[in-house]
Amino acid sequence: MPTNVVQIVVFAILTLMTLGGGLGVVSSRNLFHGALFLVLSFAGVVGYYVLLDAGFLAAVQLLIYIGAIAILILFAIMLSRGLMSQRQSQRNEQWWIALLVVVLTFVVLAVVLWQVDWPVASDQALASPSVAISQLGQELLGPYVIPFEVASVLLLVALVGAVILARETET
Amino acid sequence: MDAIVLWLTSLFPQMAVPTARLIVHIVYAAILSFVAPVVLVVAFTYMERKVIARIQDRVGPNRAGPLGMLQGFADAIKMLTKEDITPAGADRIVYNLAPGLAVIGVVLVFAVLPVAPGVIGTDLSIGILYVVAVGGIGTMAVLMAGWSSNNKYALLSAFRVVAQLVAYEIPMVIAIIIVVLTAGSMRMGDIIAAQNVPFLFTLPVAFFIFFVANIAEIGRSPFDLLEAESEIIAGFHVEYSGMKFAFFFIGEYMHLFVSAGIATTLFLGGWRGPGASEASILGALLGFVYFLAKTVLLIFAMMWVRGTFPRFRIDHLLDFGWKFLVPVGLLTLVAVALVLKLPFLSSPVLQWVGLLVANVAVIVVALAAVSLAARRTRSVALRSVAGAER
Numbered sequence: 001m002p003t004n005v006v007q008i009v010v011f012a013i014l015t016l017m018t019l020g021g022g023l024g025v026v027s028s029r030n031l032f033h034g035a036l037f038l039v040l041s042f043a044g045v046v047g048y049y050v051l052l053d054a055g056f057l058a059a060v061q062l063l064i065y066i067g068a069i070a071i072l073i074l075f076a077i078m079l080s081r082g083l084m085s086q087r088q089s090q091r092n093e094q095w096w097i098a099l100l101v102v103v104l105t106f107v108v109l110a111v112v113l114w115q116v117d118w119p120v121a122s123d124q125a126l127a128s129p130s131v132a133i134s135q136l137g138q139e140l141l142g143p144y145v146i147p148f149e150v151a152s153v154l155l156l157v158a159l160v161g162a163v164i165l166a167r168e169t170e171t
Numbered sequence: 172m173d174a175i176v177l178w179l180t181s182l183f184p185q186m187a188v189p190t191a192r193l194i195v196h197i198v199y200a201a202i203l204s205f206v207a208p209v210v211l212v213v214a215f216t217y218m219e220r221k222v223i224a225r226i227q228d229r230v231g232p233n234r235a236g237p238l239g240m241l242q243g244f245a246d247a248i249k250m251l252t253k254e255d256i257t258p259a260g261a262d263r264i265v266y267n268l269a270p271g272l273a274v275i276g277v278v279l280v281f282a283v284l285p286v287a288p289g290v291i292g293t294d295l296s297i298g299i300l301y302v303v304a305v306g307g308i309g310t311m312a313v314l315m316a317g318w319s320s321n322n323k324y325a326l327l328s329a330f331r332v333v334a335q336l337v338a339y340e341i342p343m344v345i346a347i348i349i350v351v352l353t354a355g356s357m358r359m360g361d362i363i364a365a366q367n368v369p370f371l372f373t374l375p376v377a378f379f380i381f382f383v384a385n386i387a388e389i390g391r392s393p394f395d396l397l398e399a400e401s402e403i404i405a406g407f408h409v410e411y412s413g414m415k416f417a418f419f420f421i422g423e424y425m426h427l428f429v430s431a432g433i434a435t436t437l438f439l440g441g442w443r444g445p446g447a448s449e450a451s452i453l454g455a456l457l458g459f460v461y462f463l464a465k466t467v468l469l470i471f472a473m474m475w476v477r478g479t480f481p482r483f484r485i486d487h488l489l490d491f492g493w494k495f496l497v498p499v500g501l502l503t504l505v506a507v508a509l510v511l512k513l514p515f516l517s518s519p520v521l522q523w524v525g526l527l528v529a530n531v532a533v534i535v536v537a538l539a540a541v542s543l544a545a546r547r548t549r550s551v552a553l554r555s556v557a558g559a560e561r
Contacts (some may be wrong), residue, residue: 034319039311056297059304067307068337074314078326090536104540133357158398 010051018044031077040115056133173275199292203281207273212424213243218467219474226478234397250420253413261410262319269316270411270418273346277425284432285359287451287459294433298359302339302433306388309426310336316419317407326408331485335387335394338492343384345500349377349507350437363441367519371438373526376503376533378438380496385430386473387492389423393480394488429467432462439465499537506533 021041028034042065049058140148217232217240224231232239257266278304282292295301310332317329351357353374354365371378387394408419435441447458483491506529513525 032262036315036500055295056300059297059300063300063304063307066311066342067304071307071310071314071333071337074311074318075330075361078220078314078318 007051010047014044014051016044017041017047031080032074035070035074035077038063038073039066042066042070056136178536188198190202196292199290200282203292204278207281208278208421209247211428212421213247215424215427215470217243218244218470219477222471222474223478226475228353246291250413250417253416255415256410258321258410261321265315265319266410266413269312269319270415270422272308272312272315272416273342274425276305277422277429279305279308279427279431280429283359284429285363285436285441286432286462288447289361289437289455290459291359294358294360297357299351299357299362299433299437303344303347306340311424313407316411320407320410322410324404325407325409328409332390332407334485335488335492338489339384339387339394339496339531340381342496342500343388343493345497345504346381347437349374349500349504350381350502352507352511359436359441363436363443366443368402368441368523369438369440373523374438374503374507374530375527376499376530376537377507378434380500380503381434381437382469382472384492384496386476387488389426389430391427391473392477395482395484403409412502426442427470427473428466431466431473439469441465450501495537495541499533502536503530503533506530 018041021037021039021044024037025034025041028037041059045065046058046061049055049061211394220242221231232242235241235245256262283295283298283301285291285294311338313332314329317325317327317332320326350362350370353370354362356362356365409415442458442462444457446454446462447461448454449458482510507526510525510529512521515521
């Protein structure tokens with residue numbers, strides 16, 4: 001019983017972090033603060049993974065989303081104009097397109113979440129997370145090797161594209 | 172640690188084992204996060220000053236206490252009594268959060284650092300990945316400090332931090348992958364158990380890459396561009412004073428210890444040594460002594476590097492990371508993976524020899540490539556000089 005209560009309290013805190021962070025991202029007038037709220041939101045998701053006993057995913061979330069993506073976003077913001085001006089408008093003339101996309105995405109996600117019958121892993125798989133990691137590796141290089149390779153080719157294309165865009169024009 | 176749990180339960184028979192385990196872990200965590208920082212910072216600042224002083228043919232601190240040993244405490248008291256300044260126009264919340272984050276990011280690593288046989292916060296199955304993941308928090312802290320100070324030098328420093336830390340994280344991770352590949356696990360305990368011969372001797376290239384990348388990650392000289400005094404004053408912490416500055420300072424020295432400890436675990440066999448075992452208290456203590464000795468040795472090497480090498484220029488720094496460490500690391504990774512899969516190297520001894528040979532081959536190839544590239548740039552430079560004279 002006590003562990004259950006602790007779990008619920010922790011879940012509530014994490015949800016506050018994630019949703020509050022998300023709210024902060026869209027509501028803060030300072031771009032840099034928005035990015036920091038995004039980090040808070042990501043940290044909440046890390047907490048969810050830990051709560052689900054998915055240590056590997058938690059570490060990867062921390063590594064990729066906070067360690068890489070958030071820092072690059074912050075870096076990009078630092079290089080943008082008007083950094084030191086504290087206030088910026090939160091919307092431009094395209095706000096209605098964004099609203100449309102957001103509502104549609106929400107509807108799709110809600111329907112999916114509502115209709116899918118979520119399978120629960122067996123106790124045996126939950127008991128030893130290290131087995132789960134090697135399983136993950138086996139699956140990625142076994143049945144899921146083609147999506148895996150496609151994703152890496154996609155990343156490679158993005159990388160090469162970035163290099164070409166950034167390269168100085170040869171004289 | 173389990174021994175202490177047993178001892179506690181025998182001392183208080185009515186105590187349940189999980190409760191005892193919880194108490195032991197809380198005490199351990201408290202020691203690591205409250206006592207260790209102070210001790211480590213005082214000890215290593217003293218050591219650093221003495222070592223650097225000796226390298227520069229000076230005596231170093233010698234006024235406070237015998238041999239100047241109380242210098243660290245004097246500095247701590249000075250820090251505590253300094254005025255706490257927040258610059259005008261600073262972003263208060265972010266500005267005050269940053270020093271704390273800088274320390275937290277390092278303290279978190281302690282959780283998976285095996286300091287003695289059986290003494291580890293939690294032996295995660297993803298131990299070393301966790302270390303890398305948590306490392307991102309420190310970068311965040313520096314970015315936040317640099318931006319929120321409302322100071323252009325601090326901001327410049329934050330730019331450099333991102334360029335440098337992101338660039339050197341990649342070779343560091345490659346070196347870690349090489350170790351994980353050889354040990355067959357990311358768990359700290361398994362990595363130590365796999366080192367019947369320390370990886371330093373079988374994977375010297377990986378050790379070199381890890382060591383260099385580590386110095387860059389901590390931001391110590393010769394990679395201390397984020398606080399290059401002659402260029403950007405003190406970098407990201409230029410506006411901080413008193414206790415908040417002390418937090419960055421503590422974070423830096425703990426990072427020094429922790430990263431040397433991780434290097435010890437990955438490449439020097441951690442707490443392993445003659446007589447060290449989990450079975451007895453004496454063996455565990457002996458293991459702790461081995462761990463400390465190896466770690467301090469590595470820290471001494473880092474101080475040695477600091478005392479002897481001049482600071483990199485920013486473009487040289489990035490070139491060295493991207494054009495030397497990363498390719499060499501990838502080459503070593505492929506070579507090691509091949510050697511580990513070779514069928515005729517089935518016995519452990521043969522495998523060690525094979526790994527060593529592969530590493531030496533990588534060194535030879537890398538040096539040849541570097542000298543070729545250097546010769547080419549030199550001839551281009553000479554030609555341009557000749558063209559200018561004509």
